[in-house]
C-alpha cells in the first residue's frame with residue numbers, strides 16, 4: 001500500500017520523486033491548508049503512481 005501524500009505534509013524544501021521516470025518536484029512554498037486533502041485529494045501522481053518523499 002502506497003501512502004498518499006497530502007499537501008499539508010509537503011513542507012518547503014521537501015523533494016518528491018517519481019520512482020518510475022525519476023521526475024523530481026521540490027516544494028518551494030507550502031500551502032498551509034487546514035484540510036489535509038484540500039488540494040491533494042488524489043495525491044500527487046506521476047506515471048500513474050504516487051510520488052514519494054525523497
Ligand SMILES: [Zn+2]
Nearest residue numbers: 018021046047
Ligand atoms: Zn513519472
Ligand SMILES: [Zn+2]
Nearest residue numbers: 007031033039
Ligand atoms: Zn493544500
